[in-house]
Amino acid sequence: MFSPEIAPVVNIADLPQYEGQAVTIRGWVYHLRSSGKVRFLVVRDGTGLVQGVLVKGRLPEEDFHQFDRLGQESSLILRGQVRAELRAPGGYEVEVTGLTPLHICQNYPIAHKEHGVGFLLDQRHLWLRAPRQQAILRLRDELARACRDFFYDRGFVLVDTPILTPTACEGTTTLFATDYLDRGKAYLSQSGQLYLEAAAMALGKVYCFGPTFRAEKSKTRRHLMEFWMVEAEAAFYLLEDILQLCEDLVRYLVLRVLERRNRELEMLDRDTTLLSKVSQSFPRLSYTEAVVRLQTEGVAITWGEDFGGDEETRLSQMFDRPVLIHRYPRQIKAFYMEADRDNPELALCVDMLAPEGYGEIIGGSQRVADLDILLARLQEYHLPQEPLEWYLDLRRYGSVPHAGFGLGLERLLAWVCGLKHVREAIPFPRLLDRLYP
RNA sequence: UCCCCGGUAGCUCAGCAGGUAGAGCGGGUGGCUGUUAACCACUUGGUCGGCGGUUCGAGUCCGUCCCGGGGAGCCA
DSSP: OOOTTTSOBOOGGGGGGGTTSEEEEEEEEEEEEEOSSEEEEEEEOSSOEEEEEEETTSSOHHHHHHGGGOOTTOEEEEEEEEEEOTTSTTSEEEEEEEEEEEEOOOOOSOOSSOOOHHHHHHTHHHHTTSHHHHHHHHHHHHHHHHHHHHHHHTTOEEOOOOSEESSOSSSOSOOOEEEOTTSOEEEEOSOSHHHHHHHHHHHSEEEEEEEEEOOOOOOSTTOOSEEEEEEEEEETOOHHHHHHHHHHHHHHHHHHHHHHOHHHHHHTTOOHHHHGGGGSOOOEEEHHHHHHHHHHTTOOOOTTOOOOHHHHHHHHHTOSSOEEEEOOBGGGSOTTBOEETTEEEEESEEEEEETTTTEEEEEEEEBOOOHHHHHHHHHHTTOOSGGGHHHHHHHHSSOOOEEEEEEEHHHHHHHHHTOSOGGGGSSSOOBTTBOOO
16 A cells, blocks of 8 residues: 555545646546556546556556456555546546555446446445436535525524324324334324424424435335425414525525535536526415416316326426415315415415426425314314324413424435436435335 | 336347347457547357246247336325
């Protein structure tokens, strides 16, 4: 191994700063080519790719011949001279003066060509090494950080909600059950909202960010069994405040990514002019208006029905920005949503649909603040009261109007990246009938 | 749970009207002093998803099961 004093260990992304200098690079073989006495070795290190050139006679004979043993993804350390080179991909290359393989491997399963989705998902642990997957993961990281920055800057306090819960939050979706020692069943959380409401009564403005579990047998491009959701809740907020807050959040997130992760978006061939439309205000439509617009376009839907994937797609394609649909019929929404005073048939709620057919990325609402109404709702929705006594307490002791929303990270990321399926938006997707790796 | 499509070499696929298995990539060997998914030559590689049926004969036709993909319902 080379001592760093002779040649500093450098990230490939930083190579231009080291032009003309000797450097050490640690990484993996991305690609190999040989022309006999001149050999090319494309190396990746997680920050980028660089071509190493081995010329017979210009490095120790033994190191030169190590090249023959290398296969794709063999790990290695190499030392060489950085130089600008127009013929090299990226404009810079390294003239290799020393090559030390760390681990030789052959038959790396993922070649530089088209592969089927099933195969790639089985190889997800290796697929992550692909430049495209790296770009997606970096964008995910940026969005996650940006969420935290957004809420921190606005005085929201991070409150971690439990993952193991005694009951369903909404009583609608199917939950993953697990044994809670000898105390019966526990369920994996499908939302932190109810707990967040309690925290909002303590701290005012709060949010949580963590994994969420839905045991629905959904098999579509928008569904995961396990996904990450950022949820916000604020005391004294009304529906209008939530509309503004979630619009501000999505605008902030997208602009942040445009500003800091342009390289990754470029690698994904994302058309960023579409994303930059978020700087304009988002259209707002009531559910009723949305139904009318759909009907005008010939979609068979009647007032009172929930939007399916098709309807969401059609609606989101009507605009070049995310659109906010508010005040759905109460019947098709969750028990905790406050009714509209002007029309009690309507819930004070909002869904944000991403453009380009990506569909729902946010769901939010103003919550029922009155104890008696909430009790009636539990009956109406056939929900047990006893396990929700603590939730009812929030209406017994200093109840205030409050509202919140949840944003699905993978759906947002899929839209930002222009992915065809959310399964690429999470490092290790959990899908129907797929729990490996 | 339902509907549609698929399962042939490690991978991506072709295989005509039923006649006994192919290509490219990858792997291996050799060649090449500037390659860009390099190229050239040679080579390795298969219970054609399982079971049953029709037939002289099934990768091919029929039935059934398994697995995968897409969608519906439901949701972020």
